[in-house]
């Protein structure tokens with residue numbers, strides 16, 4: 049079949065664009081290249097704007113305000129506490145001073161009157177000496193015990209919780225909050241969308257895809273086989289752009305595993321090597337290295353598969369086929 053330019057329907061000198069697979073005549077392929085170069089400039093500009101946005105502290109502004117507020121309130125609290133402690137101490141000192149002074153005054157009065165009447169003996173002198181010593185002792189020991197209680201917790205200190213989170217796309221490896229979303233065939237989803245059950249009596253192509261789309265980083269999703277009938281479920285991915293066809297057991301446009309590929313040696317060494325009810329498996333979508341990994345936790349087996357971008361372009365989504373009626377799979381993290 050001869051192709052024509054999608055712009056002018058011309059048949060002469062047809063070029064096919066590598067990117068979009070559309071055909072263009074000589075004139076329109078140039079126009080198409082110009083359009084791509086315009087888009088490239090726009091993308092460049094967007095990156096430039098984004099880098100400028102990075103200087104904007106707005107996203108931490110509310111934290112900065114809270115730190116400032118804490119500083120002001122804490123300084124106020126410290127100043128009030130200092131003021132009160134200083135006043136209380138001076139009041140206590142005055143009380144001690146006044147009490148000792150008034151005792152002194154009484155004794156002085158006694159001494160003076162005895163002096164004037166010349167009516168005193170060693171007994172009086174000894175008594176006054178002893179009383180003065182007692183007063184000196186009271187004065188010296190009145191602040192001997194520590195009177196500052198510094199175990200009061202009236203100020204809570206603050207600090208920033210730095211979880212050492214990586215902000216780099218390359219190191220972005222997290223458990224996503226994946227949920228089941230679109231289903232085909234007779235599938236029942238739990239209310240929280242974390243468990244999918246094949247509910248039909250006869251299998252009718254039941255499959256489920258995930259809520260999240262993946263284009264960057266590395267993501268792991270852990271599943272539990274809540275119940276498994278006589279056939280293995282399929283675990284893998286499809287491109288967002290292409291639908292899974294579960295009727296085809298070779299699953300074109302889907303990448304993943306119907307069963308764990310084990311060689312005969314391993315099958316002898318591992319007890320129950322196939323996936324069974326209550327087993328846990330992890331599907332890892334590695335967008336950086338364009339591969340997916342499937343891990344069977346009970347048998348500690350892992351398999352990898354490379355993904356071709358032409359066949360399965362980003363974004364990816366998880367795809368599960370439940371082959372036996374009654375099969376159920378849950379997302380656990």
Ligand SMILES: [Zn+2]
Nearest residue numbers: 065067068069
């Ligand atoms: Zn193109």
Ligand SMILES: [Zn+2]
Nearest residue numbers: 053056073076
């Ligand atoms: Zn044309």
